[in-house]
Amino acid sequence: MRSPLHERHVARGARTAVFGGWEMPLEYAGGGVLREHAAVREAVGVFDVSHLGKLVVQGDAAAVYVDSCLTNALDRLEPGQAQYTMACDDATGGVVDDLIVYLRADDDLLLVPNAANSAEVARRLRSGAPVGVEVVDRHTEDAVLAVQGPRCDEVLAAVGLPVGHPYMSFRSGSLDGGATATVCRTGYTGERGYELVLPAEAAPEVWDRLLAAGEEHGIRACGLGA
Template identity: 40%
Template sequence: MTVPSSQPGLRRSPLFSRYLDLGAKLTPFSGWEMPLQFQGIRQEHQAVRQQVGLFDISHMGKFVLQGGNPLKTLQTLVPSDLSRLKPGKARYTVLLNPEGGILDDLIIYRQEGEQVVLIVNAATKDADREWLQAHLPQTTSWVDDQDEHVLLALQGPQAQPVLQPLVNTDLAQLSFFSHRQVQVFGHPAFIARTGYTGEDGFEIMLASEAGQHLWDSLISEGVVPCGLGARDTLRLEAALPLYGQDMTAETTPLEAGLDWLVHLDRKGDFIGRERLEQQASQGVSQRLVGVQMRSRQIARHDYSLFHEGTPIGRVTSGGPSPSLGHNIALGYVPPELSSPGQALQVQIRGKLYEADVVKTPFYRRP
């Protein structure tokens, strides 16, 4: 069960006492009291890039839908074609409003029969639930697993050899964006080869007590505990968008660089289709691009982007890249200024600093 917080309105993971034991620096995040860092953001970042790191992501929304063919209904709520999604496979996609704006990004895991697992963002969980329940048939049963399970992300090139001795299945047979039910220490667990770091890895959902046991076992084996700080630098290097910053209800997937999620020619009607069809034929007014600073200055969220002294957009995410050794950002610019090599400027404390549009992702694992 979720541990009550001493801070009014903040929730705590079942692993909260482990944070304290490990000396974590804590921070509020989407209504939860979460670890920002343990050893330090840079050390945790490099652990994931070079070996393996462990994140507690139990704050994420976890929904189980069953009956009433929920996948058929979801097909009308997202721009991606779900008709080819087989049991044991997962699909990353976005929920859209009627204007084509992004309500949230999520992963849809199809299980056997008519059961579907959804993992959504913590900040949008309640709104997502209301939106989905308003569209799903009454014959679909709904389980909110937020308080019943721990969700861990084991990420890095050593994730498979570290996790393999603890599970009763051959992880080499689990391909990217595949999932299955397994046993961990004799306890049932849901495991998926997914993540948010740009590295290989797994996300494991299991009952709270078993999740605490798994956390303790992995930490005792030398796996580095990681907080939200490293999660953010890792996902930024991989150019993985953050909901609420890089995409919002005012941005469409075609503007946010998520064209590969939009399957206009492969599926029928869905909410937001008309706007996306219009953008596909007429073009978008802005695009999310990668930006690399030429100097040591850091482009932060909401800083203004300029071209030849004229404001043309804004930074949505930015910070140092521990893997690459320079400062990077994501931001929206007009499409005519979105090509790699395009010179821009970032306004930082009233001054303009040179930067360039670059190809994303900034980092690709070997």
Template identity: 35%
Template sequence: MELKTPLYEMHLKLHGKMVPFAGYLLPIQYEEGIIKEHMAVRTRAGIFDVSHMGEIRCSGKDALRNLQQLLTNDFTDMSDGQARYSPMCNEQGGTVDDLIVYKKKEEEYLIVVNASNKEKDYHWMLEHKFGEVVFEDISDKISQIALQGPKSQEILMKLSTDIPEKYYHAVFDGMVAGIPCMISRTGYTGEDGFELYLDNTYAKTMWETLMEAGKEYGLIPCGLGARDTLRLEAGMPLYGHEMNDEINPVETGLSFAVKMQKEDFIGKDHLPDKDSLMRKRVGLRVTGRGIIREQEDVLVDGKKVGFTTSGTHCPYLGYPVAMAILNKEYIKVGTKVTVIVRGREVEAEVVPLPFYKRTK
């Protein structure tokens, strides 16, 4: 039995096409369709219900020490209100999840985890905690609404003065149209934007208020379909695709969030360095005919050299792309490869990531 977010009835009212995802019923698209939703976020603004995501509060005298041990990134120099991305590894160096940590104040942090992993992540944290620390799963109390796109700040400025100036920063005790919420300058689309965290009871009012404020800017509701095409076009990895318990964060290209100079963290001893890295995530641009999807073999001269992790046609760029994990001998930009799609060969070429990068 799938759960429903506090905005479920709103999605039905807006004719959202509901599908099961990560234990919830969520809209994959609305009447406009995935392509128009994608283009709205790239050129104007889109609004997403991401209330299925997980939120875990970490507090106590040893909160920071626990984060340092659990996660690959370094949190010792964070300022209040700052956010930091990090993978979380298992003992073998594989990826348990990737997440975002917000520092509210000394000894209190908010951890935002992927929807499909929130129970697994929470139990992993409880199993590995030490000292004076409390991990509290508050996911069921929190709704999350994402406002994304080049017009998102103009829309939000009509409703609030509590707007974080810097990317990956948040205002914890903010107000939007008189509604208390945490306002975070983050997102998963490759665009500037915000994620609002608020009590479930305010979710419907917040959604309607944002929709009304964004009307003049062409704001439209967007579903899971556009969320996936947007993140893929922006070269952003997704748990369960570009990383999992067997794929480590260095292979995924997340070395910027893996601080090997830290004294220790779970999985550190099993992570490869530059010299011992055997495979890595790359971007592929389709040069032949066809759309590449996930888990398809990648060949060079008839020999398997890796596999695809995600693929789609990019609405904004206008051509199909994919991400893949390839043996390190074949990761150089310009390498020609063949991908086997339903028994048919589709030509592609290794290109730099991200495929799309917004102009600031």
């Protein structure tokens, strides 16, 4: 499978590799892993991580059901907060996947598992879902962009998206005159950052606007190698 940003990556001379069945950029021409890594540590980088899974679980007592399927305690969360957790096999106790759960409401949750395990997590959730709880796989319908690094707030604010909320929380927002996105204070780089979950068809516009807004802040498009 390919990201909705595949043509943007090709135009930037990306070297690609397969991650969980998705052809994704590893690094870009004119920079490479070291420069892209340095940008995230010193300024800001934007990653396409649309290969990550996106599962929506909705219905009465959806949060109670999801809580019964994962290892961490969802009752610690308020709406607008996220939690790192794991899905384990009931028979062996082995880890099926690690993932992040975003609690939008008690009847509406977003789960972001890893690309390679997303279908299996969805299958397991569907197999035990009670009547009235629906598991919707939006793996290809939504995209995820990660804006990471010490200048990330300036870039998102420049395009009209919310910034400054606490780590492991999220807000909804809209680009000035453009697409809507869920803006999550999450990421895997070790730097301050955000992950944007948005409709796949909006991803090219948002990618372009982030790069344009971040030019004065030293932004780089970053492959997964960074």
